[in-house]
Amino acid sequence: MPTTDGSDTGGTARHMRADARRNQEKLLAAAAEVFVGSGVDAPIRQIAARAGVGMGTIYRHFPTRSDLVVAVFRHQIEECAEAGLRLLSEAGSPFTALQRWIDLFVDLLVTKHGLAQALQSDNSRFAPLHAYFLDRLQPVATRLLDAAAEAGEIRPGIHPYELLRGIGNLCIGHDDDPRYDPRRLITLLLQGLRRP
Amino acid sequence: MPTTDGSDTGGTARHMRADARRNQEKLLAAAAEVFVGSGVDAPIRQIAARAGVGMGTIYRHFPTRSDLVVAVFRHQIEECAEAGLRLLSEAGSPFTALQRWIDLFVDLLVTKHGLAQALQSDNSRFAPLHAYFLDRLQPVATRLLDAAAEAGEIRPGIHPYELLRGIGNLCIGHDDDPRYDPRRLITLLLQGLRRP
DNA sequence: TTAGCAAGCGGAGTATCGTTCCGCATCGGT
DNA sequence: ACCGATGCGGAACGATACTCCGCTTGCTAA
Numbered sequence: 001m002p003t004t005d006g007s008d009t010g011g012t013a014r015h016m017r018a019d020a021r022r023n024q025e026k027l028l029a030a031a032a033e034v035f036v037g038s039g040v041d042a043p044i045r046q047i048a049a050r051a052g053v054g055m056g057t058i059y060r061h062f063p064t065r066s067d068l069v070v071a072v073f074r075h076q077i078e079e080c081a082e083a084g085l086r087l088l089s090e091a092g093s094p095f096t097a098l099q100r101w102i103d104l105f106v107d108l109l110v111t112k113h114g115l116a117q118a119l120q121s122d123n124s125r126f127a128p129l130h131a132y133f134l135d136r137l138q139p140v141a142t143r144l145l146d147a148a149a150e151a152g153e154i155r156p157g158i159h160p161y162e163l164l165r166g167i168g169n170l171c172i173g174h175d176d177d178p179r180y181d182p183r184r185l186i187t188l189l190l191q192g193l194r195r196p
Numbered sequence: 197m198p199t200t201d202g203s204d205t206g207g208t209a210r211h212m213r214a215d216a217r218r219n220q221e222k223l224l225a226a227a228a229e230v231f232v233g234s235g236v237d238a239p240i241r242q243i244a245a246r247a248g249v250g251m252g253t254i255y256r257h258f259p260t261r262s263d264l265v266v267a268v269f270r271h272q273i274e275e276c277a278e279a280g281l282r283l284l285s286e287a288g289s290p291f292t293a294l295q296r297w298i299d300l301f302v303d304l305l306v307t308k309h310g311l312a313q314a315l316q317s318d319n320s321r322f323a324p325l326h327a328y329f330l331d332r333l334q335p336v337a338t339r340l341l342d343a344a345a346e347a348g349e350i351r352p353g354i355h356p357y358e359l360l361r362g363i364g365n366l367c368i369g370h371d372d373d374p375r376y377d378p379r380r381l382i383t384l385l386l387q388g389l390r391r392p
Numbered sequence: 393t394t395a396g397c398a399a400g401c402g403g404a405g406t407a408t409c410g411t412t413c414c415g416c417a418t419c420g421g422t
Numbered sequence: 423a424c425c426g427a428t429g430c431g432g433a434a435c436g437a438t439a440c441t442c443c444g445c446t447t448g449c450t451a452a
Contacts, residue, residue, distance in 0.1 A: 017419055020429060043409060054431030059411070117316075120369045125410095159375070166381040169365045173316050179355070185362040189381065192388030213399060213448055239438065250402030255440070321439095 024061050026051040032072050039114030040069055066128035069118065073108075077136050080108050084140035094147035095154060099190060101144055102167060105137070106183060109171040116171035137164060154193045220257050222247040228268050235310035236265055262324035265314060269304075273332050276304050280336035290343035291350060295386060297340055298363060301333070302379060305367040312367035333360060350389045 016024075030051035034042045044065070048058045062068035070077075084101045091097035109116040118126045119133060141160035149156040166189070170182040212220075226247035230238045240261070244254045258264035266273075280297045287293035305312040314322045315329060337356035345352040362385070366378040 017428060019419070023430085044411085045409075048431095055411080056413080056431055057429080060429075065410095120313075159380075161375055162377065162380060165369075165373075165376050166366055166378070169368050169378075170362055172365050172368065173361070177361075179357050180361050181358065182362070182365075184355075184358060185385065188388035189385050190388070192384035192386070215448065216400060219401085240440085241438075244402095251440080252402055252442085253400080256400075261439095 020061075023051070023053050023057050026053065027058060027061055027068070028071055031068050035069075035072060035112060035114075040065075040112070040118045041114055064125065064128060066126045066130075066132075069115075069126070069129050070132045073112065073115070074132075076108055076112075077133065080104050081136045081140050084137075084144060088144060088147060093153060094144065094151045095194070098144045098148050098154075101140070102186065102190065103183075105164075105167060106171060106186060109168060110174050110182070113175055116168050117173070119168050120165070120172065134161070134164070152195055155195050158193065216257075219247070219249050219253050222249065223254055223257055223264070224267055227264050231265075231268060231308065231310075236261075236308070236314045237310055260321065260324055262322045262326075262328075265311075265322070265325050266328045269308065269311070270328075272304055272308075273329065276300050277332045277336050280333075280340060284340060284343060289349060290340065290347045291390070294340045294344050294350075297336070298382065298386065299379075301360075301363060302367060302382060305364060306370050306378070309371055312364050313369070315364050316361070316368060329364075330357070330360070348391055351391050354389065 027047070031047050034047050034050055038046065044055065044058060047068075048055050051058070058068075062071065080101075083104055084097075087097040087101050088094065091100060109119075119130055138160055141164050145154070145158055145160050145163070148154045149158075167182075167186055170185050170189075174180055174182050223243065227243050230243050230246055234242065240251065240254060243264075244251050247254070254264075258267065276297075279300055280293075283293040283297050284290065287296060305315075315326055334356050337360050341350070341354055341356050341359070344350045345354075363378075363382055366381055366385075370376055370378050
């Protein structure tokens with residue numbers, strides 16, 4: 001039983017009134033725009049205004065802010081997860097696959113302003129987002145790490161969850177500070193992961 | 197010219213009315229208590245109430261939340277900075293000194309709930325805290341890294357700022373998730389820093 | 393000792409944001 | 423065309439950050 005129960009705002013439901021469906025799409029588009037401009041912490045009112053709908057509407061379709069964020073980024077998260085499995089069979093070695101996949105993962109986090117920040121927020125507002133990320137990406141990370149460990153390329157015993165979370169943390173705040181490039185540190189981290 | 201201009205709330209000013217000084221001390225004590233219980237994001241009102249003063253008073257003494265946090269943790273930050281230089285002359289090798297110092301640094305961050313989080317907050321509320329941390333600790337990190345690089349123990353070219361910030365990031369959220377232990381990742385990071 | 397004034401105090405006031413709630417409009421089947 | 427269910431909008435409420443100004447209090451000079 002997955003922790004995301006799939007019953008709700010993910011895929012547009014089959015039997016939905018036309019206006020409701022229209023509004024949901026308007027909201028997704030508006031949210032995507034606003035997130036780019038003001039980060040995932042942008043005021044709800046701003047998103048509602050941009051979409052031209054009332055506040056009630058936004059809360060009906062996306063009860064929590066997380067639900068909205070998940071809906072907006074679902075495609076990219078899905079792609080990232082699939083790319084991981086593909087890389088495992090295509091790349092030269094499991095470690096190379098791991099490196100490349102983490103690169104994609106970092107892309108996902110740094111491209112969307114504040115997404116990494118949101119993921120780690122101690123504030124529980126983003127719990128569902130956190131859960132969805134984990135549901136989709138942790139299994140991929142596990143497979144990549146296991147493969148690299150079996151091939152003897154990295155030391156065993158790394159916790160996939162911890163690695164994902166750590167990388168997520170490292171990506172926080174990269175966009176308001178040119179001196180800070182998380183990729184350099186992540187490279188170091190992967191270096192430390194290698195078997196001597 | 198340091199970025200902390202030293203003219204204000206740091207050390208209690210010399211010529212201050214007795215009641216003002218009393219209030220400042222009450223505020224520092226109250227803030228320290230509240231931070232432990234509710235994290236550094238606790239409502240200002242709560243701190244003011246605990247200290248038995250009005251909101252105007254708290255804003256007069258500590259114009260931003262950062263100023264208050266800095267004042268509360270100044271001692272510990274100072275100690276951490278001094279310990280770094282001491283370790284450099286006492287520890288067996290520069291790399292050992294670096295390892296131990298980073299351990300102290302992590303202690304500082306994880307002991308105080310939400311301190312790491314506050315340091316990286318994209319919210320500009322904590323800018324002065326960030327500045328003070330850097331002013332005091334970055335020079336220490338630089339000396340430790342330089343010494344280890346000269347001794348050939350680590351690869352050169354690491355940015356001290358980036359390392360500090362990265363470690364700070366890694367420490368975010370450790371206290372609401374038993375599965376996540378930043379120290380393991382930081383060990384890995386240091387491992388990756390070592391010269392092959 | 394005391395008078396006067398600057399330094400300091402308190403908290404009501406203003407603004408922003410999240411979230412709820414319910415009267416009203418709209419859709420879609422009959 | 424009608425009508426019930428579904429969905430909509432935004433006013434209203436509570437929480438919080440931060441400001442502002444009339445009043446109080448400590449300090450000092452006479």
